[in-house]
Each structure stands twice: as structure tokens, then as C-alpha cells.
Amino acid sequence: MLEFLNGLAAANPEVPGVLLRVAGMLAFGALVVFVFILPVAGITSWVERRVWARIQSRIGPNRVGPGGFLQWLADGLKNLLKEDVIPQAVDEPLFRIAPYLVVAGFVAAFVAIPFGGSLIIADLNIGILYITAITSLVVVGILMAGWSSNNKWSMLGGIRSATQIISYEIPLGLTIFPVVLVSGTLSTQGITAAQGWAPHTWHMFHNPFLLVSFLLFFVCALAEGNRTPFDLPEAESELVAGFATEYSGMRSLLFFLAEWGNLYVIGALVATLFMGGWQVPRFTDDPTLLAVAQFFTIFLKAYFWVFVAMWVRATLPRIRIDQLMALCWKYLVPMALLNTLGTAFFMVLFPEGSLVVRIALVAVVLAIIFVFARRVRFHLARARGLGYGAV
Amino acid sequence: MEGLSAEVVVFFFLAGVAVVGACGVAFATHIVYSALSLMLSFLGVAGLYVMLDADFVAGVQLLVYVGGVVVLTLFAVMLTQGIRDVKVSNRSAGRGFGLLTVVAVFALLWRSFQAAQWHRPVEYLAAESSTAAVGNALLGRYVLPFEVASLVLLAVLVGAVVLTRKETAESE
Numbered sequence: 001m002l003e004f005l006n007g008l009a010a011a012n013p014e015v016p017g018v019l020l021r022v023a024g025m026l027a028f029g030a031l032v033v034f035v036f037i038l039p040v041a042g043i044t045s046w047v048e049r050r051v052w053a054r055i056q057s058r059i060g061p062n063r064v065g066p067g068g069f070l071q072w073l074a075d076g077l078k079n080l081l082k083e084d085v086i087p088q089a090v091d092e093p094l095f096r097i098a099p100y101l102v103v104a105g106f107v108a109a110f111v112a113i114p115f116g117g118s119l120i121i122a123d124l125n126i127g128i129l130y131i132t133a134i135t136s137l138v139v140v141g142i143l144m145a146g147w148s149s150n151n152k153w154s155m156l157g158g159i160r161s162a163t164q165i166i167s168y169e170i171p172l173g174l175t176i177f178p179v180v181l182v183s184g185t186l187s188t189q190g191i192t193a194a195q196g197w198a199p200h201t202w203h204m205f206h207n208p209f210l211l212v213s214f215l216l217f218f219v220c221a222l223a224e225g226n227r228t229p230f231d232l233p234e235a236e237s238e239l240v241a242g243f244a245t246e247y248s249g250m251r252s253l254l255f256f257l258a259e260w261g262n263l264y265v266i267g268a269l270v271a272t273l274f275m276g277g278w279q280v281p282r283f284t285d286d287p288t289l290l291a292v293a294q295f296f297t298i299f300l301k302a303y304f305w306v307f308v309a310m311w312v313r314a315t316l317p318r319i320r321i322d323q324l325m326a327l328c329w330k331y332l333v334p335m336a337l338l339n340t341l342g343t344a345f346f347m348v349l350f351p352e353g354s355l356v357v358r359i360a361l362v363a364v365v366l367a368i369i370f371v372f373a374r375r376v377r378f379h380l381a382r383a384r385g386l387g388y389g390a391v
Numbered sequence: 392m393e394g395l396s397a398e399v400v401v402f403f404f405l406a407g408v409a410v411v412g413a414c415g416v417a418f419a420t421h422i423v424y425s426a427l428s429l430m431l432s433f434l435g436v437a438g439l440y441v442m443l444d445a446d447f448v449a450g451v452q453l454l455v456y457v458g459g460v461v462v463l464t465l466f467a468v469m470l471t472q473g474i475r476d477v478k479v480s481n482r483s484a485g486r487g488f489g490l491l492t493v494v495a496v497f498a499l500l501w502r503s504f505q506a507a508q509w510h511r512p513v514e515y516l517a518a519e520s521s522t523a524a525v526g527n528a529l530l531g532r533y534v535l536p537f538e539v540a541s542l543v544l545l546a547v548l549v550g551a552v553v554l555t556r557k558e559t560a561e562s563e
Contacts, residue, residue, distance in 0.1 A: 091423075133450050134453060136453065136459075140461060140462060147465070147469055159469055162469075163466070
């Protein structure tokens with residue numbers, strides 16, 4: 001990306017280089033928004049409803065297009081054509097702005113999320129710090145929506161969301177610390193470059209503390225994204241639709257768009273920080289082919305975690321607000337602090353890392369997956385037929 | 392770079408955002424609007440930090456001020472009952488003291504303007520990360536103030552816990 005822009009600047013010396021660079025970044029950013037974020041968020045909504053239905057032995061949306069694939073386009077179109085209802089008692093300016101802030105907060109995170117070795121809107125020096133910082137806009141937007149709706153459900157939803165996000169931001173930041181310690185940089189590309197394509201070179205297998213950090217990070221990221229089992233801000237059975245209660249049409253859809261899009265952000269962050277990001281073996285010298293392979297590598301890794309989040313949502317019940325706070329402050333924060341200290345100690349003991357530890361950790365994780373798979377097979381074999389598919 | 396270069400335009404835009412936000416804080420009649428204007432002002436200042444190549448400070452500005460201070464302010468406002476009905480009627484109260492503050496701050500700012508070295512040669516350091524420099528300074532030259540600051544923060548935390556605990560004990 002940068003090389004291309006530099007080449008462009010060299011070819012047009014009469015235009016200031018800064019302007020060209022900014023224009024290039026904006027163009028790439030717009031491309032990412034329209035060609036990647038919106039379709040991915042939309043398709044995720046369909047995938048989520050299908051996966052969810054399958055897990056709960058239902059069918060899910062299957063009418064629009066092959067297997068219901070075009071459902072997201074139909075829903076988007078429907079919501080765009082709906083009336084934009086603004087209730088009389090709301091605080092109108094804030095009510096109108098709130099969905100945009102939420103979407104802006106999550107889209108802005110994509111600036112520093114790598115899609116490949118050279119595919120990134122801007123490789124910021126403070127990449128990961130920037131992502132955790134800019135997502136605060138989402139909290140402000142949600143609070144704004146909750147307050148301006150002038151409705152008790154919305155207000156409670158907004159307050160719950162703020163409590164949750166500002167609490168879980170702390171363990172989330174602390175679980176990123178060990179990764180930063182190991183890779184020695186805050187840049188997302190730098191963190192990826194510090195890992196290799198082979199699993200044992202990933203940060204999650206660097207030392208036992210990082211493996212725990214990885215699990216904590218995923219839990220905290222789910223909480224930050226308001227996902228089940230942490231979806232208290234919009235708990236349907238308690239708060240109607242939480243902070244989104246008074247919203248209708250496209251404004252309401254924007255909140256959901258941000259939620260589904262945020263799932264990809266979570267997945268991409270897990271992949272980048274702990275699972276080697278876009279790293280692929282250097283199988284060819286063709287840069288285009290390599291870039292495509294890198295893109296699909298990080299996309300598949302990220303989407304795997306999106307799938308796990310859907311799976312969790314379909315299987316786990318929602319926790320109570322006091323349990324939520326206790327989990328964060330009594331368990332996650334101390335564990336995350338211990339992880340930071342532990343990683344620092346480990347790095348003093350093994351400044352170059354330890355191959356034995358890495359391979360042992362890979363073996364442990366493989367063993368856990370093996371045991372889990374056997375248990376699932378055992379239970380599936382004993383399950384009664386439900387009259388849906390082959391299960 | 393003379394005249395209206397891209398940097399100048401961006402600078403005035405960001406400075407404008409910061410100033411408009413600050414005015415909003417002072418003149419808004421509703422406390423929620425004040426808090427949100429404060430966020431606008433903080434965002435503008437974060438942008439100015441980016442222009443000064445202080446990317447780490449900009450990130451921390453966003454994280455602490457927008458993510459922490461503004462959110463907590465909004466949070467407190469929302470938890471307080473009946474704050475919607477508060478009408479600020481005494482907006483002209485304390486004029487003398489206000490004037491004094493303005494004069495004092497203005498004098499301080501003027502002195503800083505005088506003391507600052509303007510017209511520095513422009514060096515582009517954007518490729519260099521300021522994170523390492525900040526880290527080295529905090530744990531090297533400024534380690535004592537840094538530790539003292541963390542001690543102060545700890546005292547504040549303990550104080551907050553003590554205050555809130557006392558309140559619940561009395562109400563029970």
C-alpha cells in the first residue's frame with residue numbers, strides 16, 4: 001500500500017505527497033467499508049441466524065436466494081425503505097447522532113486491522129492502543145442512545161452497557177500487555193511480524209501465561225462486544241431491546257450492523273494478537289498470490305472465532321449483572337495482572353523464548369481439542385434423532 | 392511551506408473542533424450536552440497531538456479522556472435522578488471571580504507564548520514511534536515522578552473505596 005502510494009507520489013511531483021497519501025488512504029478506507037465491512041457484517045447476520053437455528057434444531061432463514069443467502073440484502077433493503085420514526089419525547093439531536101457514533105466507532109477500528117502483509121489502511125505505530133481507544137466511541141454512542149430515548153428500558157440498557165464496557169476494558173487492555181511485551185511493539189503489523197505461520201510460533205503458545213491471556217482476551221472481547229453471555233444491555237427478556245428500544249428502520253439496523261461487524265473485529269484481533277495473523281509460508285514469489293493467501297488466512301482465522309462466538313451465543317445462558325461485575329473484577333482483572341507479571345518473568349528466564357515450552361503448549365492444546373472432540377462424538381452417538389438432518 | 396498547505400488546513404480544522412467543543416461545554420444549558428461537547432474538545436486535542444507526531448499521547452488521550460472521563464461523566468449524570476429537570480438559572484453568578492480566573496489564565500498563556508520557541512525547522516519524524524521514547528523517559532529519567540503519580544492514584548482509589556463504604560454503612 002505504502003510502496004504504491006510512494007510510487008504514485010514520485011510519478012506526480014506537482015501534487016503534494018501528503019495529499020496523495022491521504023487521498024490514497026481514504027480511497028482504500030472507503031473500499032474496505034463498502035466491499036468488506038458492510039457485506040461481512042450483513043452476511044454474518046445470515047450465518048448467525050443459520051448457525052443458531054442449526055444448533056437449536058430449527059431451520060432459520062432459507063427462502064431468499066440459495067439457502068437464504070440473500071436474506072441480509074432483503075433485510076437491509078426493507079429497513080432502508082421503512083419510516084424513520086422519531087418518538088416525540090426523545091432528545092432529537094442526540095437520538096439521531098447516536099447510531100452514527102456507534103458505527104463510526106467500530107468502522108474506525110478497521111483502520112489498524114491488517115488484512116495482509118501490505119493490506120492495511122494505516123499501519124499505525126500505536127495500532128492496538130488505537131483500536132482499544134477508538135472503540136470508546138461505541139460506548140458514548142450507546143450511552144447517548146440510551147439516554148436520549150427517554151425510556152426506562154433504553155436508559156437501563158445504556159447504563160448496563162457503559163458499566164460493562166468500561167469494566168471489561170481493563171482486563172482487555174491487560175491481556176494485550178503480554179502480547180506487546182513479547183513482540184515489543186504496539187503496531188498490529190509489528191505484532192504479526194513477530195509471529196510465524198506455524199502454530200508453535202504463534203504468541204498464544206509463547207508461554208503458559210499467554211495461553212491464558214488468549215482465553216481471557218476472547219472472554220473480555222465478547223463482553224466488550226455486548227455478546228451473549230454478556231448481552232445484558234439488550235436483554236430481550238428483561239429490557240425489550242435495551243438501548244435500541246425506541247429505534248426503528250435503518251437506525252435500528254445500524255446498531256445491529258455494528259454488533260455483527262464488531263464480531264469480525266474481535267475475530268481479527270484474536271487472530272492478529274495470538275494466532276499469527278496473516279502469516280503464511282512463503283510458497284510463491286508472486287506478491288499478488290501471496291497477498292490473496294494472506295488475506296484468506298487471516299479471514300478464515302477471524303471467522304473461526306466469529307463462529308465460536310455464535311456457538312457460545314446459541315448454547316450459554318445470559319449471566320446476571322452482579323455475576324458480570326464479579327467475574328470481571330474478582331477473577332479476570334487479577335488473572336490478567338498475573339499473566340502480565342508471569343510473561344515478564346518468563347521473558348527474563350528465556351529471553352529468546354523456549355521451543356520446548358512452545359511445543360509442549362501446542363501438544364496440550366491439541367490434547368484438549370482431542371478430548372473435547374471425543375466427548376462430542378460420544379454424546380452425538382447417544383443422542384436421540386430430532387427429525388432434522390442427520391444428527 | 393508557505394500559505395495554505397494541507398497541514399495548516401488540518402490544524403485549523405482540529406483546533407476549531409477543540410474550541411467549538413470547549414465553547415459547548417461552557418455554554419450548553421444541559422449537562423449531557425456539556426459532557427458530549429467535552430468529548431468533541433478532547434477529540435480535537437487528540438487530533439492536534441497526532442499532528443505533533445505524539446501518537447502515543449493521542450492514543451492515551453482518547454483512551455483516558457474519551458473512554459474514561461466522558462463515559463464516567465455521562466454515567467454519573469444518568470445515574471442521578473431528576474438531572475433532566477435541572478435548569479441552570481444562575482449563569483451569570485460569580486462574574487468577578489470568573490473574570491479574575493480568565494485574566495490569570497490569559498496571563499499564563501501569554502507568558503507561555505512569549506517563552507515558546509516558534510519557527511522551528513520542520514523535521515519529519517513520523518516514521519519514528521514515540522512509544523519507546525515515552526517508555527524510556529518514564530522508567531529512566533522520570534521514574535520518581537512516575538512512581539509518585541502512581542502512589543497518588545492508589546491513594547485516590549483507596550480514598551474512593553473508603554468514602555463509598557462509609558456511605559453504605561450509614562444507610563444500613
